[in-house]
Each structure stands twice: as structure tokens, then as C-alpha cells.
Amino acid sequence: MIKVKIYAEYRDILGTNEIDVPHDTLTFKEIVDYISQKYNKEFINAAIQNGKINEYMLVMVGDRMLTSIEDTIKDGEILKILATAHGG
Numbered sequence: 001m002i003k004v005k006i007y008a009e010y011r012d013i014l015g016t017n018e019i020d021v022p023h024d025t026l027t028f029k030e031i032v033d034y035i036s037q038k039y040n041k042e043f044i045n046a047a048i049q050n051g052k053i054n055e056y057m058l059v060m061v062g063d064r065m066l067t068s069i070e071d072t073i074k075d076g077e078i079l080k081i082l083a084t085a086h087g088g
Contacts, residue, residue, distance in 0.1 A: 001076075002031065002079060028069050062078070
């Protein structure tokens with residue numbers, strides 16, 4: 001199982017701050033697809049833009065930052081989805 005922790009505006013979109021994804025290994029895109037289908041179809045548009053991770057989204061697994069929608073997350077890992085700091 002992959003645990004996903006969701007913060008800031010993404011938590012507001014999904015209505016939850018933690019999701020368990022019942023798979024052994026998935027790409028970031030596959031996890032986003034799963035979450036979008038189960039919680040809010042608009043999440044995919046917030047997470048992936050032009051085939052890339054949204055530039056305002058910070059995605060971490062442990063101390064590793066994901067840079068591609070094809071990066072994999074494995075069973076037992078915790079995926080963290082955060083908003084980058086922005087504003088004026």
C-alpha cells in the first residue's frame with residue numbers, strides 16, 4: 001500500500017489529508033488518476049499540466065523530490081503532495 005499525504009489547497013480540493021492507495025508500485029500519474037477517480041476528477045488538472053507535474057506542486061517521497069509524472073512510488077513509501085510557496 002502507498003500512503004499519500006495531502007497538504008494546503010490540494011487537501012481542500014480532495015476533502016481529505018491522507019489517502020491509502022492499495023497498490024504495490026505506481027507512477028505518480030497512476031496515483032493521480034486513482035485519486036482523481038475516487039475523490040475529485042478535477043484533481044488531475046491541478047496535479048498534471050502539459051504532461052508534467054504542476055509547477056506549483058511539490059511532490060516528495062521521503063527526501064526525494066519527484067520531477068516526472070513517470071517517477072515510481074513503491075509499497076510502504078509515503079508520497080507527500082504540497083503547494084509550493086507563492087504569493088506577493
